[in-house]
Amino acid sequence: MPAFAVGGAEATGTTYDFVAKVSVGSGAGARGCSGALVAPQWIVTAADCFASDGKVAAGVPAVATTATVGRADLTETDGLVAPVVYLVPNLDRGVVLAKLATPATGITPVVVGASAPSTGDELTVAGFGRTATEWVPKKLHTGTFGVTAADDTALTIAGSSESSVICKGDAGGPALRSTSSGLELVALNQRTWQGGCLGETETRREAVEIRVDNLAGWIKQTTVADVSIFGTLADGHLTYSAIVSSSGDRLTTVTSTATLGFTPKALATLNANTLLATDTAGVLYRVDVTGVNPALTFNAPVKVGTGWTHDLLAYDGDGSLFGIAANTLRRYTVTSAKPEASNIINNTVIGSGFALKTLTATGPDWILGTTDAGVLRSYYIDPVGKWTGYSLVTTGWAGPTHLVSPGNGIYYARNGSGRLDWYTDGAPFDGKGTDIASHSSDPVDASGWNQTLLSAAPLRAFPQNAADVSVFGVDDTNHLTYTATDAFGAPIAAVTSAATLPFEAKAIATLNYDTVLVTATTGRLFRIDVTTTLPVLTFAAPVDLAGGWTHDMLAYDGAGSLFGIASGTLRRYTITSTKPVAANITANTSIGTGFTLKAFTTTGRGWILGNTSDGRLVSYNIDDAGKWTGYTLATSGWDIYTRLASPGNGMYYGVTAEGTVGYFRDAAPYDGKGTDIEGTASTPEAPRKWSSKLVSAVPFIS
Structure with a gap:
């Protein structure tokens, strides 16, 4: 019994x-x-x-x-x-x-x-x-x-x-x-x-x-070893290694009994149990890992797409997949922890001339690689695809055949003889290599790393939940809500926190998957740090940031700009931290007056979308200098929506007073035209419902 x-x-x-x-x-x-x-x-x-x-x-x-x-x-x-x-x-x-x-x-x-x-x-x-x-x-x-x-x-x-x-x-x-x-x-x-x-x-x-x-x-490998490195052998077997980041000690390496069934060419780890791998024919596969210890097991690889001729792949743990083919760097947005073809979007050419021998991601929007000449290069790619490069070290890095990083300034380099060294970078995003410490006298292993491909699981891996769109909200009783939806707004899961916010919520903006800004009716601005979403929604005690936030609506564009409307005046603020305190919300700028919108959201960097009480759907682009340009996308029919939300990528959600959700897709969200907006409004037979009085989607690019 x-x-x-x-x-x-x-x-x-x-x-x-x-x-x-x-x-x-x-x-x-x-x-x-x-x-x-x-x-x-x-x-x-x-x-x-x-x-x-x-x-x-x-x-x-x-x-x-x-x-x-x-x-x-x-x-x-x-x-x-x-x-x-x-x-x-x-x-x-x-x-x-x-x-x-x-x-x-x-x-x-x-x-x-x-x-x-x-x-x-x-x-x-x-x-x-x-x-x-x-x-x-x-x-x-x-x-x-x-x-x-x-x-x-x-x-x-x-x-x-x-x-x-x-x-x-x-x-x-x-x-x-x-x-x-x-x-x-x-x-x-x-x-x-x-x-x-x-x-x-x-x-x-x-x-x-x-x-x-x-x-x-x-038990020690699972609870103490915080770095997971997956690899492939020449015969198609997978490997898994667990390493303690603080000491560089490898606690285990496990090799799968099964093989992938194809010859792998490039590998990226999305999270603890999901890999993306390409084969030599350009097919992209998803590999779902079902166990890593004491045995490494995985389901049959799932074919995701073709045309993936990349020589190198790397995932930044925050939704961006980078790939290099013929020295051209591309970026894709991954919107699911278990992606299918429709979940890998925003194929963007970042630039050419990326002649890197190795490639890894070190954090959100940052990649690291080595050249044949021995240079260690770091790149920051901003949300719109502009890149800035830095030579961290100019010599001595020609030896590594593989370079991987789980983030947190930890780098692992494998050389041709199978030795794996580890390095710590005190400030991985400062564009300098003077603070990179080598632990050459105490390598992870002096030999034995004979994998053809290596990839580390990001310590911060988003998305954790297999959802295309994540939407936070506040209900009428000031409980926080979380809705995970598919690409058409249909809920995959919806949860409400047991705890309530200790204030009456007025406006909400989602910064990222675990950070929400909420204003109170008293004008105070609070930061809500989400600790878990599924299967239960929990959050830490709200952090009181500042007073004077009398905005009726808030929206964050995922690229550092927070927009707010109070009494028809649109203002923009710059957010300089993923977990901002008052000092990280700067550049309070008045964009203009006359923004009498019923609801509004952001759709991308510097773009907002709103509706009016007479039924119009309007879009605005605000450039870096604060100059705005407005467009009317539709002249009627949009007054039924009391809330709008968008994660970007031309995906719009309108929520009526009754909570019914309409889903719309804009094929060209930044062309200033609404003729290419296709609606799939909820039907009475199969209504989609979001009951929260406030809603805000996690931006894809945040």
């Missing part, structure tokens, strides 16, 4: 603060489990908590899940309650590592044991489930158990006293061994006979535990 807990003595004090209460789902289908904090942001628990058959997919939990740690008494308020945002299953054992939205600061994780339990050992087992006397206890209980049998993957244990029982209610509770240095984790609860539990007639008290002492390496 899976899913059980411990019926024994109530735990007191802080000794067992690392024990977690895991709540999976809600309502009639809700499940309760236990687990153990093994790193500040990770708990380990049983796979049965998330799937009755134990088959858990890597990624966002299928249903909303929260974990409570540092709280032996669930009626108290100490410790941490945080959403679970990512699951990493162990394919060979019924175990899952669950990542929390925020670290459990101040709570010491339990140490994973380094040796196997033996028959006769005494263990302490902890859990939050049913006991001998309570159906749903609010306090953590512990019991003492003896090991009666052990093999490579499991233990059999039995209670040392009548009060030591393991009952239905929680899976994944820790089995702990006492040592001279404290408690250490050796196993997790898996199955029990439930003898002695409330409501049970069974008399047998034995239970089976999943050993985790021999999973210590896997």
Whole structure:
């Protein structure tokens, strides 16, 4: 019988603060489990908590899940309650590592044991489930158990006293061994006979535990190693390596059993489980990774498109895919974590003459490469495609055959003999190489890196969710909302925060996937830092930035310009940070008066779109000097919309007072004409609904 807990003595004090209460789902289908904090942001628990058959997919939990740690008494308020945002299953054992939205600061994780339990050992087992006397206890209980049998993957244990029982209610509770240095984790609860539990007639008290002492390496690789590097071998096999960024230590390398089925030419990593690879015939494939440890597995590659003759590919973690073919640099916008052809848009030629030997991305809109002459070059490509290049180092970089970066100023260079060196850049976006530190005396490996292609997963990987468009909003009760939609405005997922904004919201502008600006009716401007979107929407306490923001509407163009309208006057501000404070909102400029718009949004760099009460759809271009040019795109029919939103790329959403969404596509959004706008308004038979009083889309280019 899976899913059980411990019926024994109530735990007191802080000794067992690392024990977690895991709540999976809600309502009639809700499940309760236990687990153990093994790193500040990770708990380990049983796979049965998330799937009755134990088959858990890597990624966002299928249903909303929260974990409570540092709280032996669930009626108290100490410790941490945080959403679970990512699951990493162990394919060979019924175990899952669950990542929390925020670290459990101040709570010491339990140490994973380094040796196997033996028959006769005494263990302490902890859990939050049913006991001998309570159906749903609010306090953590512990019991003492003896090991009666052990093999490579499991233990059999039995209670040392009548009060030591393991009952239905929680899976994944820790089995702990006492040592001279404290408690250490050796196993997790898996199955029990439930003898002695409330409501049970069974008399047998034995239970089976999943050993985790021999999973210590896997746990460390997942929770400590923060750099993931994928690669391809000459025979088409994939490789995965985990590296600790702070030390350069490689913890593991795994090679897939399966092959890609084609000869790879270029490789880019979108996120922890999605790769893009081209073949020598110019076909672009998406490779969905299903597991990386202890085995590297992936689904059959998905053909995305043709004509991809690029010699090099790199993804910046923020929606921009860069490719070089015949020394021409191109940029594409990727709008989904699992892209199909329609999700790779904005094919833009940045320029020619990019004769680079290697290519990687170091952060949003920044790429790095080496030349045959040994120059290390960095480039910044702004949202409209203008580039600025910098020679960071002028000699000594001819050796690397591969260059990869996960971001954060960390560079890895592999040479022809298979040596992988690592470097740290104290200021990766300053256009200078004087602060690049080499760790040549302590390479990642002196040899062994024989992959034909290498690519690092960006530490900041957007989009995380497989949605074409992300829209934030505020509802009538001042809850924050998040809607993930397809390219036609149909919701893929929609969530509302449990917490409310501590003010009455008036206007909203989305800066990026985790930062929203909201004004209050009192004129205060707040920054909202979103911590999770799916499966639950959470945010940090709003940051009060400034007063005097009496704007009726706000919109951000994704390229540094925030627009606001108050009493018909349009103003522009420059945003100089992804997480701005007051000092990062500068250049308050009055663009002009007479902007009596009913709703407005931005459609690209320096472009806004609005509608009027007499039904017109109007567009404005504001140049760098603040001069504006207006265009009437439609003369009637647009007065039904009380809200407008656009992520860019000619995609417009109009929301009526009733929440019905109309979707429109403008083939040439910056031509000043509306004749090429095609509408796919929601039909009464299949209405799309956005009920938020305020809406704002994440700009594709932000």
